[in-house]
Amino acid sequence: MKRNIVLRQEKNNFSNLIVKNKIFKKNQLVVHIKYGIGKYIGLCTLNTNGIITEYCILMYAKQAKLYVPITSLNLISSYSSAILSEISLNTLGSKKWSSECNKIKKKIYDVAVQLIDNRSHRILRQGFSFKKNTLKYKNFCNQCSYIMTEDQKKSIQEIITDMMKPIPMDRLLCGDVGFGKTEIAMQATFIALDNKKQVAILVPTTLLAQQHYKTFKNRFYKYKFNINTYSRFTSKKEALLIKNNIKNGQINVLIGTHKILSKNLIWKNLGLLIIDEEHRFGVHHKELIKRLYINIDVLTLTATPIPRTLHMSSLGIRDLSIISTPPKNRSTIKTFVQNFSATVIRKVVLKEISRGGQIYYIYNKIQNIEEKKNYLSNLIPEVRIQISHGKMNRKDLYNIMCKFLNKSFDVLLCTTIIDTGIHISNVNTIIIENADKFGLSQLHQLRGRIGRSEKQAYAFFFTSNHVKINEKAEKRLNLIKSFTNLGSGFILSTHDSEIRGVGELLGKNQSGHIKTIGIELYKKLLKNAINAIIKSNDTKALSEIESNNKRVDIQLHISAILPENYIQNVNTRLIFYKKISCIKSYKELKNIKYEIYNLFGKLPEHAENLFLLTKIRILAYKIGIKKIKFYLTKICMIFYKKNILNINWLCNKIVSKPQDWKLLKDKLYYHQSFINHQDSLFWLKKFLHNIIKHS
Numbered sequence: 001m002k003r004n005i006v007l008r009q010e011k012n013n014f015s016n017l018i019v020k021n022k023i024f025k026k027n028q029l030v031v032h033i034k035y036g037i038g039k040y041i042g043l044c045t046l047n048t049n050g051i052i053t054e055y056c057i058l059m060y061a062k063q064a065k066l067y068v069p070i071t072s073l074n075l076i077s078s079y080s081s082a083i084l085s086e087i088s089l090n091t092l093g094s095k096k097w098s099s100e101c102n103k104i105k106k107k108i109y110d111v112a113v114q115l116i117d118n119r120s121h122r123i124l125r126q127g128f129s130f131k132k133n134t135l136k137y138k139n140f141c142n143q144c145s146y147i148m149t150e151d152q153k154k155s156i157q158e159i160i161t162d163m164m165k166p167i168p169m170d171r172l173l174c175g176d177v178g179f180g181k182t183e184i185a186m187q188a189t190f191i192a193l194d195n196k197k198q199v200a201i202l203v204p205t206t207l208l209a210q211q212h213y214k215t216f217k218n219r220f221y222k223y224k225f226n227i228n229t230y231s232r233f234t235s236k237k238e239a240l241l242i243k244n245n246i247k248n249g250q251i252n253v254l255i256g257t258h259k260i261l262s263k264n265l266i267w268k269n270l271g272l273l274i275i276d277e278e279h280r281f282g283v284h285h286k287e288l289i290k291r292l293y294i295n296i297d298v299l300t301l302t303a304t305p306i307p308r309t310l311h312m313s314s315l316g317i318r319d320l321s322i323i324s325t326p327p328k329n330r331s332t333i334k335t336f337v338q339n340f341s342a343t344v345i346r347k348v349v350l351k352e353i354s355r356g357g358q359i360y361y362i363y364n365k366i367q368n369i370e371e372k373k374n375y376l377s378n379l380i381p382e383v384r385i386q387i388s389h390g391k392m393n394r395k396d397l398y399n400i401m402c403k404f405l406n407k408s409f410d411v412l413l414c415t416t417i418i419d420t421g422i423h424i425s426n427v428n429t430i431i432i433e434n435a436d437k438f439g440l441s442q443l444h445q446l447r448g449r450i451g452r453s454e455k456q457a458y459a460f461f462f463t464s465n466h467v468k469i470n471e472k473a474e475k476r477l478n479l480i481k482s483f484t485n486l487g488s489g490f491i492l493s494t495h496d497s498e499i500r501g502v503g504e505l506l507g508k509n510q511s512g513h514i515k516t517i518g519i520e521l522y523k524k525l526l527k528n529a530i531n532a533i534i535k536s537n538d539t540k541a542l543s544e545i546e547s548n549n550k551r552v553d554i555q556l557h558i559s560a561i562l563p564e565n566y567i568q569n570v571n572t573r574l575i576f577y578k579k580i581s582c583i584k585s586y587k588e589l590k591n592i593k594y595e596i597y598n599l600f601g602k603l604p605e606h607a608e609n610l611f612l613l614t615k616i617r618i619l620a621y622k623i624g625i626k627k628i629k630f631y632l633t634k635i636c637m638i639f640y641k642k643n644i645l646n647i648n649w650l651c652n653k654i655v656s657k658p659q660d661w662k663l664l665k666d667k668l669y670y671h672q673s674f675i676n677h678q679d680s681l682f683w684l685k686k687f688l689h690n691i692i693k694h695s
Helices: 002-014 070-075 096-124 134-142 150-163 181-194 206-219 236-248 283-292 307-314 342-354 366-379 394-405 440-447 471-482 489-500 512-517 519-536 541-548 570-581 586-600 605-623 647-654 677-694
Strands: 029-032 036-048 051-059 065-069 076-078 170-175 198-202 227-230 253-256 270-276 297-302 319-323 334-339 358-362 385-388 411-414 427-432 458-463 553-555 625-630 634-639 662-664 667-671
Touching (some): 036 065, 134 181, 150 297, 181 198, 181 206, 206 227, 206 394, 334 471, 342 358, 342 427, 366 385, 366 411, 385 394, 440 471, 458 471, 512 519, 553 605, 570 586, 570 605, 586 605
Parallel strands (some): 198 253, 270 297, 334 458, 358 411, 385 411, 553 625
Antiparallel strands (some): 036 051, 051 065, 662 667
């Protein structure tokens, strides 16, 4: 009975495997590190002299086909581009791909050096080591009005650990809209304030500044900390007073827009900077932050990190914490994408009002917003409509939002001014006109403005009836419609990087290199470069990068596949082939083997051979072997470096009866008779183990 339960759990987990592991779809563009951009056709099984092997078929220019053994799937990456129609297939045998790849590798190396240099400069700077008063901190946490999720607890612990270190923190906190990032920010703020440090909170809009101001005031009401805001709502007289109070330390927490980046704002003892919704700030503002806040801890909050930030976190250049657990009683927002329809709009609005709710109507053209109000008033005369946008007088804007919060009218016709920080639980329907003009992150943020109560929430994304949307916009809308689960912001960001590209990590423009070799390969090469530089710490790092891309070529003439009658679904087999080809440790190997066993039962002989070959490949790579080839009565091993090991000395240690060893330059031949290929595999595995043990 227990085994059945385990199997059921494993199969439930397997249903998410397709999402977690990118596999290739038929006719999808892929990139092979040696041959360039091709098209994935499918899998095929070939029987050569009784040896069964499965291959991945790639189509290149002029209908040329490349058969890639499934054990080499790690050499193939998905190729994603904003406009696939502009991408042409490479020609097999052409030197163009190799030449471009070599140039890009050198550029990637330069980027990696600069990234590490930036990171090391921050690490080398002396920061403030915060202390945590456990009793005071616990009392503050107990005042939180809801129970923290495990993800929140883990994230705040990671942040506090960073704050207690003597080097400046640079951590990204990623959590979907309404998942409790603000509470974590307030707990980090408390730690800073308890250490007599000032806290700056940078937000993209005045409305969000006001929202955070109220939230922080309510959360810290039992304490005597002075909390203030600084934005375009601030008068000249108030601004002057704020500057003086910041300088003399009388303001403890300042929440504001980009105005707090002013050089005229001189802090007495700033210790923590919190940046909310970092994707709303441009490169210029981020460069200012780097210059002005050199030695302080920085915590960045976002629901949908921009591709550059997300990628830097995945590379380990920035520390990352993720909140993926939704609050209790939150339901998925039902999302619809369709052409503009007056009938649907009227029906949707009246339905929401009938259940006592309110509506956001997003129309992002200020010059025509009055006309849109007249149109909606004629279409739905039963409802009360008011306008809100960023160019309104600050008092009028504030009054409108207060009235909407107090349910004085039904529909808020507005621009994207509400896409951050507006939390009104009674609004559970949002209508977005010209949705194809918005970015993926912005659409997700706007949708996150609703669904804050136990009521079912609805999001309607309308596109024009007259203008055909482009390929990029269509991808964004399909994604936003597909990913409606709570906590999907992080997943959407990874897809956003495929649509937009991760960009030049240190510049303002999108990288042409990514278009040439694809995002996945670019990220792989950059990660290799960073690891090589960290490992070697010298000018030989570039050659080290090349060695990271090298692979052991094993030709032992045995059938090593996941048979079709064992795993029937071709996509499932492809997923596991991809995972096995990327294995780098025995632990990973054991876990995947266990996973396959629990899903499909006892492994057949050919599948066992596949895992045995993988184990040999791991061992051989550690030693520095380039190639292992089996002949009728001998095994040939070729090393990357000549005389890498004293094989004659080793054979005396590890073989009881050494026979006819010959060392010819960098080639090793071991002459011995074997009963069958399977015996040779087990002997080879034992031999390699012993080499590692005695070397």
